[in-house]
Amino acid sequence: MPAARPKILITMGCPAGIGPEIVLKALGHPEVYDWCRPEVVGDELLLKETAKRLGLPWPSVPIHSLTNLKGVRPGRPSAATGQASYLYVTWAARACLQGEAEAMVTAPISKWALSLAGVKEPGHTEILARLTGCTRFAMMMAGERLRVVLATIHLALSQVPQTLSLEGLGETICLAYEALRRDFAIDHPRLAVAALNPHAGEEGLFGDEEKRIIQPAIELARAKGIEASGPYPADSLFYRAAQGEFDLVVAMYHDQGLIPFKLLHFRDGVNITIGLPLIRTSVDHGTAYDLAGSGQADESSLLAAIKLAAIAARNRGRDVYGQDTSFQG
Ligand SMILES: NC(=O)C1=CN([C@@H]2O[C@H](COP(=O)(O)OP(=O)(O)OC[C@H]3O[C@@H](n4cnc5c(N)ncnc54)[C@H](O)[C@@H]3O)[C@@H](O)[C@H]2O)C=CC1
Ligand SMILES: NCC(=O)COP(=O)(O)O
Numbered sequence: 121m122p123a124a125r126p127k128i129l130i131t132m133g134c135p136a137g138i139g140p141e142i143v144l145k146a147l148g149h150p151e152v153y154d155w156c157r158p159e160v161v162g163d164e165l166l167l168k169e170t171a172k173r174l175g176l177p178w179p180s181v182p183i184h185s186l187t188n189l190k191g192v193r194p195g196r197p198s199a200a201t202g203q204a205s206y207l208y209v210t211w212a213a214r215a216c217l218q219g220e221a222e223a224m225v226t227a228p229i230s231k232w233a234l235s236l237a238g239v240k241e242p243g244h245t246e247i248l249a250r251l252t253g254c255t256r257f258a259m260m261m262a263g264e265r266l267r268v269v270l271a272t273i274h275l276a277l278s279q280v281p282q283t284l285s286l287e288g289l290g291e292t293i294c295l296a297y298e299a300l301r302r303d304f305a306i307d308h309p310r311l312a313v314a315a316l317n318p319h320a321g322e323e324g325l326f327g328d329e330e331k332r333i334i335q336p337a338i339e340l341a342r343a344k345g346i347e348a349s350g351p352y353p354a355d356s357l358f359y360r361a362a363q364g365e366f367d368l369v370v371a372m373y374h375d376q377g378l379i380p381f382k383l384l385h386f387r388d389g390v391n392i393t394i395g396l397p398l399i400r401t402s403v404d405h406g407t408a409y410d411l412a413g414s415g416q417a418d419e420s421s422l423l424a425a426i427k428l429a430a431i432a433a434r435n436r437g438r439d440v441y442g443q444d445t446s447f448q449g
Contacts, residue, residue, distance in 0.1 A: 126222030126433035132162025133227030137407030138417035145419035147179035194413025202233030223399035257395035263385030268377035289337035299394035313350030
């Protein structure tokens with residue numbers, strides 16, 4: 121870790137979810153203060169109530185209290201909790217963009233509560249892309265054994281084939297490569313690209329996206345000097361990556377990547393939005409409304425997210441761009 125510890129803003133997440141609890145629990149781990157200078161963005165009164173009810177220690181960190189919510193019931197999201205969640209995220213993003221903090225780490229929010237509050241985007245990823253004016257971005261899930269980047273994110277499964285494009289996939293491969301070099305300090309990353317269809321399409325018997333879209337996108341990335349290969353049958357690829365053959369898998373859709381990832385890393389996985397002009401990491405799980413208020417939520421993923429944000433802040437100080445990796449399909 122750097123001698124100068126980065127300032128990291130931790131957003132509290134949905135006030136009705138497990139966010140307040142895991143934020144307090146994570147800040148009870150002394151190693152966090154070796155990694156960074158954490159500050160919380162949320163609701164101070166609600167955090168105090170949570171600490172009191174669950175018997176958690178009160179952290180001596182700055183709290184940016186943006187709301188004064190009354191009557192929030194754990195496990196009961198509403199338009200008000202969605203609006204508050206949104207406020208915490210936008211405030212932290214603005215602070216990062218203005219150079220007031222080195223990174224932001226987000227506790228989980230509810231896509232449903234966001235929509236009740238009238239927010240158009242489904243999650244942090246898309247909100248942050250809009251706030252930062254970023255059109256090249258992707259979701260990465262990172263753990264010790266497996267890293268996955270998604271070619272498509274929050275959309276119905278039926279929309280995936282028509283959403284995949286040669287240009288979009290090529291961009292995603294390049295973004296993954298850039299992020300591994302910049303944020304993870306892997307100088308020569310090995311990327312594997314998953315097929316969409318069973319047995320990678322079996323020579324076109326089960327679909328042609330591999331030939332029409334995925335293979336050409338890999339070739340374009342390779343022409344840029346990126347060590348990308350595939351398309352590999354997805355049923356065996358994640359095992360191979362977890363055995364160490366690849367540094368990252370590009371998955372074609374949300375559950376293709378997140379099911380194997382969470383099987384390995386449910387407790388300690390980290391979600392990182394790549395391509396943004398700011399560092400944002402997050403837990404890999406949701407609001408767990410079924411556990412909210414019970415005191416049983418596990419803070420390990422949030423701890424891992426804080427640690428990775430601090431590492432990425434340090435690594436972004438390295439100059440790794442001797443090579444043009446921008447994608448020009
Ligand atoms: N980064 C974010 O803001 C994310 C938000 N979500 C949102 O969260 C909401 C609920 O999503 P679900 O699909 O139900 O997933 P979920 O992750 O909230 O819950 C799935 C299961 O895992 C358990 N679980 C989750 N986190 C846990 C933790 N820290 N400790 C112990 N057990 C835990 C829950 O109790 C539940 O049984 C949705 O609105 C979804 O959109 C989901 C994923 C990420
Ligand atoms: N399954 C991951 C997820 O939904 C996280 O979304 P986001 O809030 O990070 O955009």
